[in-house]
Amino acid sequence: MNSVSIDQAPDGDLADRxxxxxxxxxxxxxxxxxxxYAAQSGHxxxxxxxxxxxxxxxxxxxxxxxxxxxxPDRDRLVYSKGHACPVLYALLARYDFIDCDPNEEFRRLGxxxxxxxxxxxxxxxxxxxxxxxxxxxxxGQALGADYDDDDFDVYxxxxxxxxxxGNIWEAAMSAGEKELDVVAIVDxxxxxxxxPVAETMEIDPxxxxxxxxxxxxxxxxxxxxxxxxxxxxxxxxxxxxxxLIANTVKGHPIDFMEAQPNGYHAGAIxxxxxxxxxxxxxxxxxxxxVDQ
Amino acid sequence: xxxxxSTRNGFGNGLLREAEEREDxxxxxxxxxxSTRGGWFxxxxxxxxxxxxxxxxxxxxxAAGIAETGHPVFANTFAIFSERxxxxxxxxxARPKQNVTVVGSHAGVITGEDGPSAxxxxxxxxxxxxxxxxxxxxxDAVEANALVTALADDDEPAYLRLARESIPVIHDxxxxxxxxxxxxxxxxxxxxxxxxxxxxxxxxxxxAEILAEDGIDARVINMSTIKPLDEALVVESxxxxxxxxxxxxxxxxxxxxxxxxxxxxxxxxxxxxxxxIEDEFGxxxxxxxxxxxxxxxxxxxxxxxxxxxx
Numbered sequence: 001m002n003s004v005s006i007d008q009a010p011d012g013d014l015a016d017r018x019x020x021x022x023x024x025x026x027x028x029x030x031x032x033x034x035x036x037y038a039a040q041s042g043h044x045x046x047x048x049x050x051x052x053x054x055x056x057x058x059x060x061x062x063x064x065x066x067x068x069x070x071x072p073d074r075d076r077l078v079y080s081k082g083h084a085c086p087v088l089y090a091l092l093a094r095y096d097f098i099d100c101d102p103n104e105e106f107r108r109l110g111x112x113x114x115x116x117x118x119x120x121x122x123x124x125x126x127x128x129x130x131x132x133x134x135x136x137x138x139x140g141q142a143l144g145a146d147y148d149d150d151d152f153d154v155y156x157x158x159x160x161x162x163x164x165x166g167n168i169w170e171a172a173m174s175a176g177e178k179e180l181d182v183v184a185i186v187d188x189x190x191x192x193x194x195x196p197v198a199e200t201m202e203i204d205p206x207x208x209x210x211x212x213x214x215x216x217x218x219x220x221x222x223x224x225x226x227x228x229x230x231x232x233x234x235x236x237x238x239x240x241x242x243x244l245i246a247n248t249v250k251g252h253p254i255d256f257m258e259a260q261p262n263g264y265h266a267g268a269i270x271x272x273x274x275x276x277x278x279x280x281x282x283x284x285x286x287x288x289x290v291d292q
Numbered sequence: 293x294x295x296x297x298s299t300r301n302g303f304g305n306g307l308l309r310e311a312e313e314r315e316d317x318x319x320x321x322x323x324x325x326x327s328t329r330g331g332w333f334x335x336x337x338x339x340x341x342x343x344x345x346x347x348x349x350x351x352x353x354x355a356a357g358i359a360e361t362g363h364p365v366f367a368n369t370f371a372i373f374s375e376r377x378x379x380x381x382x383x384x385x386a387r388p389k390q391n392v393t394v395v396g397s398h399a400g401v402i403t404g405e406d407g408p409s410a411x412x413x414x415x416x417x418x419x420x421x422x423x424x425x426x427x428x429x430x431x432d433a434v435e436a437n438a439l440v441t442a443l444a445d446d447d448e449p450a451y452l453r454l455a456r457e458s459i460p461v462i463h464d465x466x467x468x469x470x471x472x473x474x475x476x477x478x479x480x481x482x483x484x485x486x487x488x489x490x491x492x493x494x495x496x497x498x499x500a501e502i503l504a505e506d507g508i509d510a511r512v513i514n515m516s517t518i519k520p521l522d523e524a525l526v527v528e529s530x531x532x533x534x535x536x537x538x539x540x541x542x543x544x545x546x547x548x549x550x551x552x553x554x555x556x557x558x559x560x561x562x563x564x565x566x567x568x569i570e571d572e573f574g575x576x577x578x579x580x581x582x583x584x585x586x587x588x589x590x591x592x593x594x595x596x597x598x599x600x601x602x
Binding site: 072078118119125127129130132133134136137138139140141142143144145147148150166167170171173174177 | 318339340342344345347349350352353354355356357358359360361362363379380383384387388
C-alpha cells in the first residue's frame with residue numbers, strides 16, 4: 001500500500017472514505033459534462049464510466065504529488081484510453097495538478113488541455129489517444145523500476161474496446177512471461193465508438209484470456225467503491241501482473257447517454273442535454289459553471 | 293582495399309564498448325538479436341538486455357516506458373519490421389522525445405536474398421516525416437560504433453539505419469568523432485557534389501575516383517544524418533559545384549534525394565540527379581549483386597554524374 005500524497009484525500013475509516021468518494025463522484029461528473037459542453041467536443045461516455053475507478057486510485061492508491069508531478073519515485077498511472085480524458089483532467093484539476101480552468105482550456109487552440117491526454121499536462125503520465133499502447137508502456141516502466149530496484153507502482157487503465165488492439169495482447173503476453181508488477185484496470189463499459197462491444201468484436205471471456213497469459217484477475221462493479229476497495233485489498237497483497245475488470249456503464253448515470261448504442265462516446269453536448277445531465281446528477285441547471 | 297565490416301557489427305561493438313563506460317542504458321530485441329548484434333550485448337550483459345519476442349509494437353512502446361524511468365534504450369529489430377511499430381514510435385518515442393534509438397538493421401536492397409519482404413526502401417521516407425526523430429544512416433562500422441555513444445548521451449530519439457552486408461571501412465577509428473546533423477566532406481571537389489548515406493557512401497567515393505580519371509572533380513559528402521539535414525552544407529556545395537547527385541539504397545521518393553531536393557528547390561535551385569530505387573520493390577539476390585543490378589556501383593554512378601553535367 002502506498003502513502004497517498006493528494007492533500008484532499010479523506011481521513012477516517014473505509015466506510016467514511018467511501019462515503020466521501022460517493023459524494024464527490026457527481027461533482028466530478030458535473031465537471032466532465034461541463035468541460036465537454038464548453039469545448040463542444042470530447043468524449044463524455046467513457047469518462048463518466050471511469051469516475052469511481054479514478055477517484056479510488058487518486059485517493060487510495062497513487063503516491064503522486066501535485067507539487068512534484070515528475071518525481072522519479074512517483075507511482076505511474078498510464079491512462080491508455082486517453083480519448084476519454086475529461087475525467088482525468090477533472091481529477092487533475094480537483095487535486096491541483098493543473099491550475100487552469102478546464103472549461104476554458106480543453107481542446108482549444110493554444111489551450112493547456114489537449115483533446116487526448118498528453119504528458120504536456122502536469123500529472124499526465126502517458127501520450128494517449130491512440131489505443132492499445134499503454135500496457136506496453138506500463139510494462140516498460142515496471143522494467144525500469146526492476147532495473148533500478150525502485151519501488152514505485154505502475155497502474156494502467158484500458159478501455160474495453162481498446163483490448164481489441166493486437167498490441168494489448170503482445171503486452172499481456174510480455175507482462176505474464178516476465179512476471180511484471182503491473183496493475184491493469186479495464187473500464188468494461190461494454191460500448192465503443194460505433195456500437196456495443198459485443199456487436200463489434202466481442203472480447204469475452206476477458207478474465208480467462210488474461211489468465212491464460214498468466215495474469216491474476218479480479219472483477220467488480222466499477223461504480224461500487226466497496227467492491228473496488230475489496231479488490232484492491234487483494235491486489236495490493238500480491239504482485240505480478242494483475243487485471244481488474246471494472247464492470248461499468250458508459251455514460252453513467254445519465255439516461256440519454258447510456259441509451260445511445262455507443263454510450264455517448266463523443267460529441268457536442270447541446271444546451272438541452274446539459275440541462276438534462278445536470279438534473280440527473282442532482283444539480284439545478286443554474287448550477288452549471290459554463291455559459292449557455 | 294580497406295577492411296570490410298557491416299554497420300550492424302559496428303553497432304554491436306559500440307554497445308559493448310559503451311557498456312564499459314556507463315551502466316544506465318538498456319538494449320532490447322524482438323527475436324532478431326543474432327542478426328541485429330544485440331545478441332553480442334545479451335551474451336555479455338544479459339541483465340541489461342530484454343527480449344520481447346516477435347512483437348514490434350510492444351518493443352517500441354515498452355522501450356518508451358523504460359526510457360521514461362531514466363534509461364536510454366536501444367530497441368533493435370530489422371528496419372522493415374520497425375515499421376510494424378511505426379505508430380508506437382510516433383506516439384511514445386517521437387512525440388514525448390524519449391531517449392530511445394529505434395535501431396533498424398538490415399535496411400535497403402543490400403539485405404539481399406530474403407527479397408522485397410525484408411528490404412525496406414521506404415523507412416527513411418516514413419521516419420523523416422516524424423517531428424523530433426533524427427534519422428541517421430552511418431557510412432561504415434566505425435561511424436555506427438561511435439554513434440552509440442552520441443545517441444545514448446544526447447537524450448533525444450533517433451532512428452538508426454543499419455545494413456547487413458560487410459562494406460569498406462572509410463573512417464579511422466582512432467580519430468573519428470561523429471557529429472549528428474553535420475554532413476562530412478570526404479573529398480573536396482568543384483565540378484559536382486556526390487551525396488550519399490550508408491553503404492552508398494563508399495560507392496560514391498569510387499565514383500569520384502572514376503570521375504577524376506576523366507578530369508571531373510567531384511566533392512563527396514557522407515550525409516549520414518538525413519534529418520536534421522545539414523542544409524548549410526547542401527546549399528554551399530550546390531553553390532560551389534553547380535550540380536548535386538544523391539545516391540542511396542532507398543526509394544528515390546522520400547529519402548536523402550528528396551530531402552536535398554526540398555532544400556535546393558527553395559534555397560538554391562540546382563541541377564540534380566537522385567540515384568536510388570525507382571519506386572519499385574526490391575528482389576531476391578546477393579546484396580552486392582543487387583547493387584550491380586540497380587546501378588549502385590562506382591561506374592554506374594559516375595555515368596549518372598556525367599549525364600547530369602552534360
